[in-house]
Amino acid sequence: MVKTTCPYCGVGCGITATRTGARSVEIRGDDVHPANMGRLCSKGTHLGETVGLEGRLLKPMIGDTQASWDNALDLVAQRFSETVAKHGPDSAAFYVSGQLLTEDYYVANKLMKGFIGSANIDTNSRLCMASAVAAHNRAFGEDIVPCSYSDLDEADLIILVGSNTAWCHPVIWQRIEAAREKRGTLLVVIDPRRTETAERADLHLQIRPDGDVALFTALLATMRNRGKLDEDYLRDHVNVSEDFWDSICCCDAAGDTGLESDILAEFFTLFEDFPRTVTLFSQGANQSACGTDKGNAIINAHLATGRIGKPGMGPFSITGQPNAMGGREVGGLANMLAAHMGFSDDECAAAQDFWASPAVARKPGLKAVDMFRAVHDGRIKALWIMATNPAVSMPDAGFVREALERCEFVVVSDVIANTDTARFADVRLPALAWGEKDGTVTNSERVISRQRAIFDAPGQTRADWDIIADVARRMWHEDAFAYDSPAAVFREYAAQTGFRNEGKRLLDLSRWSSISDAEYDTLRPWQWGGPSPLAKGRCSTRDGKARLVPVSLPSVNVRGRKFPLRLNTGRYRDQWHTMTRTGLSPRLSRHRSEPLAEVHPADARKYELTEGGLARVATAQGSAIYRVALSKGQRRGEIFAPIHWTDQISSGGRTGRLPPQNVDPVSGQPAFKNSAASIAPAAVDWRAFLVSAEKPNIALDCYWTQVCGEHGWLVEMAGEGAVDIEALLPEGQRIEVQDGARGTLRIAVRDDEGRLSAALFVTRSGTLPPREWILAQLGEEKPGHAAELLAGRAANPAPDDGPVVCVCFDIGMYAIMRAITAQSLTSVEAVGKAINAGTNCGSCRPAIAKLVEETKHPVQEAAE
Ligand code: SF4
Numbered sequence: 001m002v003k004t005t006c007p008y009c010g011v012g013c014g015i016t017a018t019r020t021g022a023r024s025v026e027i028r029g030d031d032v033h034p035a036n037m038g039r040l041c042s043k044g045t046h047l048g049e050t051v052g053l054e055g056r057l058l059k060p061m062i063g064d065t066q067a068s069w070d071n072a073l074d075l076v077a078q079r080f081s082e083t084v085a086k087h088g089p090d091s092a093a094f095y096v097s098g099q100l101l102t103e104d105y106y107v108a109n110k111l112m113k114g115f116i117g118s119a120n121i122d123t124n125s126r127l128c129m130a131s132a133v134a135a136h137n138r139a140f141g142e143d144i145v146p147c148s149y150s151d152l153d154e155a156d157l158i159i160l161v162g163s164n165t166a167w168c169h170p171v172i173w174q175r176i177e178a179a180r181e182k183r184g185t186l187l188v189v190i191d192p193r194r195t196e197t198a199e200r201a202d203l204h205l206q207i208r209p210d211g212d213v214a215l216f217t218a219l220l221a222t223m224r225n226r227g228k229l230d231e232d233y234l235r236d237h238v239n240v241s242e243d244f245w246d247s248i249c250c251c252d253a254a255g256d257t258g259l260e261s262d263i264l265a266e267f268f269t270l271f272e273d274f275p276r277t278v279t280l281f282s283q284g285a286n287q288s289a290c291g292t293d294k295g296n297a298i299i300n301a302h303l304a305t306g307r308i309g310k311p312g313m314g315p316f317s318i319t320g321q322p323n324a325m326g327g328r329e330v331g332g333l334a335n336m337l338a339a340h341m342g343f344s345d346d347e348c349a350a351a352q353d354f355w356a357s358p359a360v361a362r363k364p365g366l367k368a369v370d371m372f373r374a375v376h377d378g379r380i381k382a383l384w385i386m387a388t389n390p391a392v393s394m395p396d397a398g399f400v401r402e403a404l405e406r407c408e409f410v411v412v413s414d415v416i417a418n419t420d421t422a423r424f425a426d427v428r429l430p431a432l433a434w435g436e437k438d439g440t441v442t443n444s445e446r447v448i449s450r451q452r453a454i455f456d457a458p459g460q461t462r463a464d465w466d467i468i469a470d471v472a473r474r475m476w477h478e479d480a481f482a483y484d485s486p487a488a489v490f491r492e493y494a495a496q497t498g499f500r501n502e503g504k505r506l507l508d509l510s511r512w513s514s515i516s517d518a519e520y521d522t523l524r525p526w527q528w529g530g531p532s533p534l535a536k537g538r539c540s541t542r543d544g545k546a547r548l549v550p551v552s553l554p555s556v557n558v559r560g561r562k563f564p565l566r567l568n569t570g571r572y573r574d575q576w577h578t579m580t581r582t583g584l585s586p587r588l589s590r591h592r593s594e595p596l597a598e599v600h601p602a603d604a605r606k607y608e609l610t611e612g613g614l615a616r617v618a619t620a621q622g623s624a625i626y627r628v629a630l631s632k633g634q635r636r637g638e639i640f641a642p643i644h645w646t647d648q649i650s651s652g653g654r655t656g657r658l659p660p661q662n663v664d665p666v667s668g669q670p671a672f673k674n675s676a677a678s679i680a681p682a683a684v685d686w687r688a689f690l691v692s693a694e695k696p697n698i699a700l701d702c703y704w705t706q707v708c709g710e711h712g713w714l715v716e717m718a719g720e721g722a723v724d725i726e727a728l729l730p731e732g733q734r735i736e737v738q739d740g741a742r743g744t745l746r747i748a749v750r751d752d753e754g755r756l757s758a759a760l761f762v763t764r765s766g767t768l769p770p771r772e773w774i775l776a777q778l779g780e781e782k783p784g785h786a787a788e789l790l791a792g793r794a795a796n797p798a799p800d801d802g803p804v805v806c807v808c809f810d811i812g813m814y815a816i817m818r819a820i821t822a823q824s825l826t827s828v829e830a831v832g833k834a835i836n837a838g839t840n841c842g843s844c845r846p847a848i849a850k851l852v853e854e855t856k857h858p859v860q861e862a863a864e
Contacts, residue, residue: 003030004452005441006044007099007434008576009034010319011171012443014042014525017435017454023052025435025454033525035149035443041170042574042588042807042843049585051435051455057417058459061428069460072427073467076384077474079409080116083382089118089359093371093380096332097388098125098321101439101451103489104464105323107481108386109331109338111472112365114357115480117366119343120380123332124388125324126368127395129669131286132317132751133328133336134667135295138549139303140534141541142340142505143328146308147316148445148531149276153179154312157274159188161212161298162284162673164195167573169282169318173197174842186274187673188267188443190215191284192568193598193640194633197325199853203266205636208258209566210554213263216297217551218253222268223305230306237537237543238303247295247550256553274314275305282435283320283570287673293551296851300548304806308546309534318444324431325442328509330493334365337533339497340507350500355480356390367668368394369661376403384411386464387431389578391420392646395657395670396621413464416580420647424483430461434581437463440523446533448509450526489521492708505540506533514715563619563676565603566638570673572683572842574807575644583649587706590804593651593771597626598640604630607679613683614703614718619642619675621660625652625682625703627716641678643672650705651698684718686743688762689771690728693755693778711779714771732757737790741768748789756783769793769802805847807839816848820855827852 007011014033017769018026025048031038060072067075083091094112096105105123106551124288134144140281140845152158152175177200179185188471189201190212198204207215223229224245234240241668254261271277279302285294297316299308307313319325331338343363352360366374372394374380383404390825394400395851404424405409412425415433420426431437435454442448462470465486465523472481483489488703491513500509508528515523574583574591583589601608609615609628616623634640645653682703690696693712698704702719717723725747734751739745743764751757761768769792788795819825819835828848832839838848 002452002454003450004448004454005322006040006047007042007167007322007451007581010321010444012322012447012449013040013171014449015040015044015356016048019454023455024048025051033449035445035525036171039171039174040841042115042591042841043576043582045841046228046585046587047434049587049738050581051600053458054583054584055416055418056218056433056458057414057428057430059430060460060462063426068192069462072429073470073474077471078782080382080384080471081475081773083409083495084116087381089116089361090365091380092116092118092382093366093375094384094385094386095368095371095388095390096123096327098119098123098128098319098324098327098388100327100438100439100464101323101331101486102326102493103439103486104386105253105327105332105491106330107465107472107483110355111468111477111481113331113337113361114351114355115359115475115477117359117361119334119337119361119363120371121332121365122334122368122371123327124368124390125319125321125327125332127287127325127672128283128320128670129286129317130333130367130667130669131288131291131664132281132295133333135290135299135666136317137290137298139546140300140537140539142507143538144506144529144533145317145444145446146532146534147314147525149175150531151278151312151316152176154276155185155278156183156276156312157186157188157270158477159190159277160197160278161190161279161281161294162286163282163318164191164197164570165280165282166197166200167195168320168571170573170843172318173846177845182299186270188270192635192638196850198633200846201849203270205257205259205263205264205267205614205840209568209636209638210258210290212285213255213297213551214251214253214256214288214553215259216294216301217248217251217553218257218264219268219271220297220301220304223272223301226272228272229304233537234304234308236546238541239541239547241548241550244305244548245403246552251553271549275307277302277307278312278314280318282318284673286669286820287671288553289662289664289671290552290662291669296549297551298413300551303546303548309532311532311857317391322443322505323441324611325444325446327438329442333468334367334371337361339493339499340505342460350843354496354499357480369663369668369670372400372403373438373661375407378406381407382409383407384413385421386413386434389419389421389580389646391424392578392642392654392656394618394656394673395659396661397654398622399661405591413467415461417747418648419578419580422446429467430459431467432457432461432463436461439465440490443544445527446529447525447527450523461571479618480848485517487515490520491515528611560676560701564637564861565677565679566657567617567619567677568638568640568673569643570640570661572642572644575642577644578646579644579649580785584708586708586710587807587810589709590807592642593643593714594627594705595650595655595709596629597679598629598631598634600634600636600638601630602636603679604628608681610681614684615679616682617658617679619658619660619677622657624654624658639677644669645705649707652703653705685720686718686723686762688717688723688760688769689715690717690758690760691770691771691778692730692758694730694757696728700724712775714775725760728760729758731846735786735790746792755781756789759789759792771795805851806837809836811835811837813851816851819842825852826856829837
């Protein structure tokens with residue numbers, strides 16, 4: 001049994017992994033890990049389904065040719081050295097990832113900032129929480145998260161800002177639910193969408209996009225007017241500029257937030273009544289052109305009312321990625337040097353002396369969006385991308401693809417052979433994946449945990465830190481990169497945090513700088529800064545005081561005629577980023593098999609969209625196609641689309657091409673949540689789906705998306721003109737039926753042993769059968785008979801269980817509703833007792849709660 005951590009979100013759950021075969025593993029939550037105490041969400045629970053070697057990059061590649069490590073790394077070192085020698089250090093760049101371990105990050109940062117001499121290293125965490133970092137730095141003088149998860153257990157009021165916690169940080173959500181049950185903690189959710197999280201709140205503020213700065217500024221002004229500021233705390237621990245209080249008087253709370261005044265009043269009174277308040281904020285706050293000001297508006301409200309540094313209270317940024325925090329600590333962001341240092345002369349000298357380096361960067365480098373602009377216009381000529389997929393995930397991803405196409409030399413280190421980004425690589429380097437690599441990560445509450453190897457390194461894969469150090473040695477920096485283990489890297493990193501620190505920065509891990517290899521191997525999770533690093537009210541500013549930071553209200557979005565709507569983007573419950581890992585799990589793929597564009601029914605009528613039809617969402621940057629889902633949880637005039645689909649698994653639903661390159665002016669974080677957009681029905685002549693035992697290669701000019709099932713693949717398709725059947729179906733014995741009048745064609749293909757190898761269902765005007773039964777036939781030794789296969793359903797069908805809600809026990813929506821009705825179930829717990837749903841990972845509990853509510857009180861269709 002190996003103790004390790006989950007590779008997905010920033011909750012950082014501990015896992016006990018028991019290897020059960022060459023590439024199989026049993027996963028359980030680690031009962032003693034402080035982040036989760038045994039809990040896991042659906043993504044963590046089903047990690048075992050993602051550890052196979054399908055699609056892995058297992059050998060170094062130069063172009064499309066397999067290469068030796070020596071040849072590949074010599075080429076990388078030579079091209080980076082030549083580029084820097086000819087064009088200067090800033091002509092090179094690294095774009096790295098919150099998936100890297102701290103040791104990988106440390107070595108990459110040291111090579112770029114300390115030895116190449118440029119600060120052009122930035123991380124995809126820029127897209128996730130850079131605004132929170134900037135807000136922390138402005139308020140506390142250092143990137144300090146002042147809370148711990150235990151504060152959630154002790155709060156009387158929890159406010160979630162821009163966070164669909166039930167889907168995106170499910171184990172934190174379970175902790176919040178436990179606190180509500182145990183001590184009656186109240187929950188306020190501030191989100192333009194009525195998400196599953198918002199459904200469960202005591203108060204949902206369905207705010208206008210980017211209305212948060214106004215909301216928290218109005219909250220602070222109200223607390224001041226009511227005499228609820230903590231004057232003692234302000235006097236002793238906070239620096240307030242003379243004009244700060246004038247700056248908070250100018251907002252029109254209702255007008256700037258789009259909220260009714262009675263809702264605002266209720267929120268303000270809750271805040272006034274419950275000092276033990278934790279405000280969690282996440283991507284909905286950060287991914288904005290005013291994300292840093294949102295963070296500071298939240299922190300201002302906490303500082304001014306003294307709700308910080310005490311149990312059960314504080315502003316709490318939660319990160320999206322497993323090691324976003326580790327990256328922040330070692331300088332993964334272009335505007336940080338290392339060990340939480342900036343670019344002052346003293347800090348640059350400290351880094352240079354510590355590393356004994358020839359050329360430390362003296363100024364911040366280019367942040368992600370600016371970095372790809374510099375690649376596009378030729379200023380950056382050599383780019384190394386590690387463990388991330390910017391051709392999908394960056395805003396205006398079409399521009400990023402152009403930039404990669406133009407770049408003289410692109411290196412990609414990854415675990416997957418064919419990603420959208422890897423297509424542009426001159427050199428691909430095979431890296432270790434989760435379950436193979438060894439090192440540390442830091443979660444959202446500053447707990448450092450070990451990720452440990454479960455499997456041997458497959459093929460020729462190597463650790464990222466090892467690959468980077470090898471390149472550095474080939475660039476003539478042998479001594480500085482002579483690491484022989486991740487423990488050696490960790491010792492050096494820990495020592496650097498203490499070097500000339502003298503209490504200036506809270507991040508000081510120097511007591512771990514002499515840790516032995518054996519101690520590193522058995523390292524238990526521990527939290528730097530302790531549970532409440534600001535408990536003494538002392539920050540890392542010159543005078544030790546925090547600062548109230550004046551913020552600005554964003555200008556209201558003017559709705560143009562061409563793009564009259566606002567597009568919001570985000571995650572699905574069971575998928576992670578670009579699905580290179582979670583897309584391998586059949587169970588996780590069942591929660592959502594296609595990317596949906598969610599719109600309010602009134603907008604659907606206005607734009608002639610139908611539930612289940614296809615729609616094209618367009619922005620000035622490009623367009624994408626989605627299945628339409630009507631949702632009264634959407635504000636009118638707004639669309640929501642998921643971020644996960646790539647060119648590898650769809651032809652149309654790639655959302656990254658839509659948002660513009662707008663960024664927050666302080667943090668450089670892109671504004672993914674509020675893009676000007678339009679929507680229109682996508683006209684198609686036919687709709688179809690294909691199930692196939694072999695992964696199909698869809699080379700048709702049509703809309704398609706694919707997900708994996710237990711025994712094969714499901715492909716949804718639609719298009720114009722004729723359907724090229726031969727391009728879709730394998731060899732084998734075919735049975736088929738055609739109805740010319742209705743434009744229906746159904747074909748099943750069986751192999752020599754009579755097993756179903758593929759089935760295609762096409763219609764021009766009718767309906768298509770449900771997917772579950774026919775998909776399941778792919779795994780049957782004796783599949784249904786011919787008439788059943790062509791009908792797409794059993795002759796004596798079991799009741800339709802509907803779309804899967806509980807992926808752990810494979811229980812569908814209709815099955816849950818039937819149980820609620822038949823057994824008069826009135827709670828999630830009762831449903832769990834009756835049919836098990838929601839009793840394992842718990843990720844579906846908000847959805848079950850909604851079903852209980854809706855079944856008890858059927859929704860009346862209101863006249864719009
Ligand atoms: Fe992994 Fe889920 Fe825990 Fe996040 S909440 S770390 S995805 S198990």
